[in-house]
Amino acid sequence: MMEGNGVFDLRMFSDSGATYVVISGEEGCMEVAFHSAATAGKTLVVPSIAVDDDGQRYTVTQFGYCSGEGSSFIPIINERISRIVLPPTVRTIGDFSAKGLQSFVMTDHVTSVADNAFAGCSELRDIVMSRQLTSIPKGMFNECYALESIVIPEGVREIGENAFRYCENLRSIVLPSGLKAISDGAFLECGALKCIYLPPTLESIGDAAFMGCRTLVSLDVPDSVTSIGRNAFHRCLKLRSIRMGKGMECFPSDMLHPAPAVRSVVLGDNVRSIEKETFRNWHRLTDVVLPESLSTIGERAFEGCTSLRDIVLPSNVSCVEQDSFKGCESLVGIHVNGMNEVYTSRGGCLYCPKLDMLVRCPEGMEGRVVIPEGTVDIAECAFENCQRITEVIVPDSVSILGWAAFYNCTSLESVMLGENVSQIPYEMFSGCVNLRHVEFGPNVWNIGQESFNDCVSLREIVIPDCVEEVERHAFKGCISLERVRIGRSVSFIAAYAFL
Numbered sequence: 001m002m003e004g005n006g007v008f009d010l011r012m013f014s015d016s017g018a019t020y021v022v023i024s025g026e027e028g029c030m031e032v033a034f035h036s037a038a039t040a041g042k043t044l045v046v047p048s049i050a051v052d053d054d055g056q057r058y059t060v061t062q063f064g065y066c067s068g069e070g071s072s073f074i075p076i077i078n079e080r081i082s083r084i085v086l087p088p089t090v091r092t093i094g095d096f097s098a099k100g101l102q103s104f105v106m107t108d109h110v111t112s113v114a115d116n117a118f119a120g121c122s123e124l125r126d127i128v129m130s131r132q133l134t135s136i137p138k139g140m141f142n143e144c145y146a147l148e149s150i151v152i153p154e155g156v157r158e159i160g161e162n163a164f165r166y167c168e169n170l171r172s173i174v175l176p177s178g179l180k181a182i183s184d185g186a187f188l189e190c191g192a193l194k195c196i197y198l199p200p201t202l203e204s205i206g207d208a209a210f211m212g213c214r215t216l217v218s219l220d221v222p223d224s225v226t227s228i229g230r231n232a233f234h235r236c237l238k239l240r241s242i243r244m245g246k247g248m249e250c251f252p253s254d255m256l257h258p259a260p261a262v263r264s265v266v267l268g269d270n271v272r273s274i275e276k277e278t279f280r281n282w283h284r285l286t287d288v289v290l291p292e293s294l295s296t297i298g299e300r301a302f303e304g305c306t307s308l309r310d311i312v313l314p315s316n317v318s319c320v321e322q323d324s325f326k327g328c329e330s331l332v333g334i335h336v337n338g339m340n341e342v343y344t345s346r347g348g349c350l351y352c353p354k355l356d357m358l359v360r361c362p363e364g365m366e367g368r369v370v371i372p373e374g375t376v377d378i379a380e381c382a383f384e385n386c387q388r389i390t391e392v393i394v395p396d397s398v399s400i401l402g403w404a405a406f407y408n409c410t411s412l413e414s415v416m417l418g419e420n421v422s423q424i425p426y427e428m429f430s431g432c433v434n435l436r437h438v439e440f441g442p443n444v445w446n447i448g449q450e451s452f453n454d455c456v457s458l459r460e461i462v463i464p465d466c467v468e469e470v471e472r473h474a475f476k477g478c479i480s481l482e483r484v485r486i487g488r489s490v491s492f493i494a495a496y497a498f499l
Contacts, residue, residue: 013052019075020050020058021065033062033094035075042080048087060087064094064114077101082123086110093117102146106130113137115160118144129153136163138183145169148192152176159186161206168192175199182209184229191215198222203247205232214238221245223268230254237261244268253278260284263307267291274301283307290314292337297324306330309364313350315339320350322360322381329387331362346372356397361386373397378405387411394418396441401425403448406432413457417441424451433457440464445489447474456480463487470497 011022012035020032034046050058063086064075077084077098084098085105093106093113103126104118110130116139118124124144131153138160141147149172152159156176162185164170170190177199184206187193191214198205200222207229210216216236221228223245233239233256241264244251248268253275256262259282266289267274273296279285281304288302288311296319302308304327313320315337325331333348343359344351347369350360356376361369366388371378373395380402383389387410394401396418406412408431415429419441429435430453438452438461445468452458454477461478463470465487472494475481481498 013050015050015052016047018047018050020052020060022058023062030056030058031061032058033065033092034060034090035065036077037081043083043085044077044081045085046087046090048089059089061089062092062094063090064096064117099123102126104128108132113140115139116142118142120144122146131155134158136160138162139165141167143167149173152179154178157181159183161185162188164188164190166190175202177201180204182206184208185211188212198225200224203227205229207231208234211235217241219243221248221268223247228252228255232256240264242266244271246270249273250275251278263287265289267294269293272296274298276300277303280304290317292316295319297321299323300326303327309333310335313337313340313343315341318342320359322379325360325362327385328363329385330364332364332366334360334362351375358382361389363387365389367391369393371395371398376400378402380404381407383407383409385409390414392416394421396420401428403427404430408432410434413437415439417444419443422446424448426450427453429453429455440467442466445469447471449473450476453477459483461485463490465489468492470494472496473499 018037019035021035023031023033032050048060075096079100082100083103088107088109091111095114101121102123105128108131111132115137119139119142122145125146133153134155135158139162142162142165144167147167148169151174154176158181161183165185165188168191171192178201179199181204185208187210188208189212193213194215202225204227208231211231211234214237217238217240219242221244226247238261240261243266246268249270249272262282263284264287269291270293271291272293276298277300279302283306285305286307292314294314295316299321301324306329308328309330310333312335334350336343336345344353352359358375358378361383363385365386368391369389370393374397377400382405384407390411391414394417398418399420403425404427406429407427410433412432413434414437416439421441422443423446425448428451430450432455434457435455436457447470449471450473452475456479458478459480460483462485467487468489468491470493473496475498
């Protein structure tokens, strides 16, 4: 109880060197909470009965103290005490402080434990918990630095917020087979936890639940999980493999970052989309298994996955953003399931057959590239950063070149354009620092802005008679250009076209 002036109004008494707080003094329900003891030994055995100065007998039903008004009178256990054993009469564990505690034994009669009950018990190594517990409360083992292993009782359905936060030596934990929820920060900064088995009943993993588990090496998310919170596995720096279950429709883009060690990812059969930047800068990722349910790969989804060499798009993928695989410098093949109605693969490049469009050439492609006859459209940025290709032959069927289609192809030396190409668009060959030879088709009438920007190896350019316009900065930065032949039909050369 608490009086209006904020002073605790408690009835306390001592028995055999121990102090008790009266919880109930009504006849037939004489109960007390064990508060503290002056024992000189290392083991504290809590009695089941306490007797006050008037000879009144009380049953000890609580260890520690909790106030009904939400305040607490926290008992401090002698630091010399390293082991505490409870009697079968205790049903509730309240707040207490025991800095020297190493071992704690509950009976199966305990049904309730207060929030933060063992928080700060920095030397706690061994605990036997009641099989009647249905949850691990908030902060229960927070900062129990010495705790190395624990078995959670089978009846537990939820692990509360920050329950094992900063248990930095926790190496082994056995979760109950019926567990449904792991709350926010439950295992935050458990840096020694190398593996954990998530039971097939688990439904949710909270924000930062395993954040900072620096030695965790694998993650197998069961089919039952439908929700994973922000930063749930943030800073799990040694995590190598991830397998997602069927319960997730989207791989959470904010679940894990950075991911310096992840090599393998298997997405669940119900994942429909990979969101923007989901796997961005996962530098060691080499193996990704995409499910048949997948329909969308978002912007920069795999950007910077520098070790990824091949990827297979399943039959239902209908949207791949242009920059989904940007910076995948080792990617040599984008393959497509033969049943896909939107995309196909030719020579390792991604095509959209309905539009006769070359969508994307993988950045790891090397040497000479011959675009197949029948291709009509080369998409914008289709060859961007393909820094190992040396020659490109564009067939006569191509009539549309997207802007920056060959941007920053630093090894590209020679390009032959087909007869139906009519325009060289913005930044078409910008940054192609080794480009030496360009053969225009007979129907090109426009050379766009910055189309040959910084082509520093280009010494000679022959602008054919069909060209009518050369736009601003078309040959900007072509510092080696020595000879320019301008065709008879050129009627407009913009200011700074060659500057």
